[in-house]
Amino acid sequence: MTKLNYLFDTYIFESLAKVAEVGENEIGKYLILDETIFYPQGGGQKSDSGRITSSQGTFIVSVVRMDQNGQVFHYGEFENGSFVIGESVDLKVDGEGRKLLARLHSAGHLLDCAVTKLQIPGLKPTKGFHFPEGSYVEYEGNLENPMEYVSQVEKVLNELVEQDLKVKIKEITEEEAKKCGIWVPEGKSARTVSFEGFSSCGCGGTHVKSSVEIGKVKIRKMVNKKGSLRISYKLEEV
Ligand SMILES: [Zn+2]
Structure with missing residues (x-):
């Protein structure tokens, strides 16, 4: 290991x-x-x-x-x-590459914080894709006219970026991880990641220290796909 x-x-x-x-x-x-x-x-x-x-x-x-x-x-x-x-x-x-990947990953988590803050009903986060090309966060559930939400999600998300929210990383035991449904290699501890003021989730990725490092985020589109809603985003400065 x-x-x-x-x-x-x-x-x-x-x-x-x-x-x-x-x-x-x-x-x-x-x-x-x-x-x-x-x-x-x-x-x-x-x-x-x-x-x-x-x-x-x-x-x-x-x-x-x-x-x-x-x-x-x-x-x-x-x-x-x-x-x-x-x-x-x-x-x-490659440090520059790593910093970009961390900003993208943290942006995905913060996007979910924005959705939580807006209290859009009927959405349950399921997965995130944080590659530089085609980053998105996906939810179980659909919205009627999802594109109508783009500007408010983007506005709240960028407000959270500017609030300089700290990222909190916490190590949890294998048992605690199993209870939360977080995959962890046999015999290893897992960890949770959260922005201050928001709930945490299991994540083994690399993250920025604070939301301000992410910089401005653009919501590219919000689209219903079968039973899920996909919110695509990109960083304004890369
Ligand atoms: Zn993550």
Whole structure:
């Protein structure tokens, strides 16, 4: 199981780790480390990219994934050389990319806070997609004429951005997580994320420290899709 050092600090872009495994599977060449600052794709958040180096070689990380046991696979290619098991390596995450992904993810959570604040009836949040292209939050339920809500959701959301609301991250036990229906790798703790003044939800993503870091958000559209409502958004400054 890889120790996940990105969980409690979004802004660590460089660190050290030890090589646990160098291998290849159907996805590609991979590295497993004892700990990592690379975010593995999941929870609607795109994985980090970056590079892992030592005096023996350089590995370019393009995709990161976690398996069901909480093992993190850093996929990519050796630019040169290779690593041996137990070797100490330098990790460097693309910091600008990470900051953007954190702002996008936090914006999705804050969008839900805006919907909560507006007390739009009949909507239950189900999932979020926080990739730079096509970010959205989805709800169970439909609205009549959903586009009529766009301007008020956008207005309240941007008011919440300006209120500089702090993000609160809390670690919870595996048992507490199961009670809330939050997936957590076997034997690991989970955590919840919330903006101050709003309810928390289970989330393993990377987040900003405060809403003001997100900057202005634009609601692109609100559309009914079968039994759900999708609210698409984007950041004004990227
Ligand atoms: Zn989340």
